[in-house]
Amino acid sequence: MIQLFHVTKYYEGCLALSDISLRIEKGECVLLTGPSGAGKTSLLKLIFGSEHPDDGQILVQNRNIARLRRADVPYHRRTMGFVLQDFKLLPHRTVFENVALPLIIRGLSSFESRRKVIEALRAVGMEHKQTTHAGVLSAGEQQRACIARAIVNSPIILLADEPTGNLDPQLTTEIAELFKAINARGTTVMMATHNRQVVEQLKGRIVRLDCGHLLSDQGTCA
């Protein structure tokens, strides 16, 4: 599903990732852990196609991301979902409109979109909030809406960068449960987190990074 071969990345001369090699199978739940600046976000960005490695190769569904043309990046991103710590929702749009955005981009019919959006909102327990503007939602609700948007396209891979970073322990538990449920349905989940609670709850494969180096890889625990 995802393969990294000796990936190295620099930011303005500073080493962000050094000689990382990883192999992630379909349906795995991988937790990238490590302190701030360990290279977790950089690794996710490389897989997502928003950065190019300075050295090495990255294969996502047998497609070499390192050689991806600029014009093909959006199409690559449509095959996966991305959840961020700061939610990234359009505050002036309703929850429904926010979740429907990836489907609009794909050009799906409004009927099909509606069905998929409702399905995604039901999966995160936000069906009743579909007409509410995203700007007035609580942090937990915003993250749920964000997850709904990430899974509305039924992605094969779900990437998450500190999705519980802005949430209290109670909400963290709820969100972690959501990721667990999404992973149980066969979606490969790759999450960057330094939240011990999430790590313990998800019981996934733990990949430890520090200063751009791969410290340990605890193998598959899906």
Next chain:
Amino acid sequence: MSLRTHRASTLIGIITTAFTLTSFGTFLLLYYNVHNLIGRVQTNIQIIVYPKDAIEPQQLQGLQKAIQADPAIDSLTLISKNDALQDFKKQFPDEAYLLEGLGTSPFPASLVLKLADSIPSTDAISNLVHRLQQNPVVERVRYNRDWIERLTLVITYMEIVALIVGGVLALASITIIANTVQLAFYTRQEEIEILRLIGGTNLFISMPYLIEGAVIGGLGGTMALGLLRGGFEFFKHKTHTLSVIGGFSSVFEFFPFSLSLLLISTGILLGCIGTLTSMYGWMRFRL
């Protein structure tokens, strides 16, 4: 949608575009009217051809046909020797007695040529005059070469100035619209980030901005047209009473429909160019 959400920046964009296009339009209107005025004056410029005294009627007809076939000539009037005499008597009734006793009219017959409405180049007129002078049945040709040349020079200079001023103002419009759109980009950076995050192509992301730029440009152009029309009517009303240019005020014309449409289209085009410039600089992608 975003135009309504970001009313203030949109309004600023429309107003600045309108003012820039009004400056450009004012110059265009001035150029248009001066061009019209010169065209009217030029149609009054005459070339007078004097055939030889001994010309046969058939030769005269041939000469007339040859002249009329020239595209630079709008009309031709034959003034016979007798007509010339009558004209003299009409213009100088006190001196008419001087010609009494002369058997035939001492004045030569002439062909008065009026130039076509579309201003021919001085070269074309010179060539025509040269050809007429070479004609064996023509005695001489008279026309005010200096006047025509100066007139053409004025038009040429005006066209050059129009091109430069137009170019500078168009560049100013593009810059203003580009800045407005760039401002919109900064305020909507988050929105663009989200669209990129969920797999929006550059075209998908940029299309609303392109439409926005076109709308800003189009509305700015329409507003400029309104301002120009208002200003033009005010100017015409004020100058009507002035004796110096009052006579000319009826000659002044506003843009015809096609030029008005062109001004609005220019606004739309500048809006699109401004948006594309801004996008290229800010988002750093090729469309």
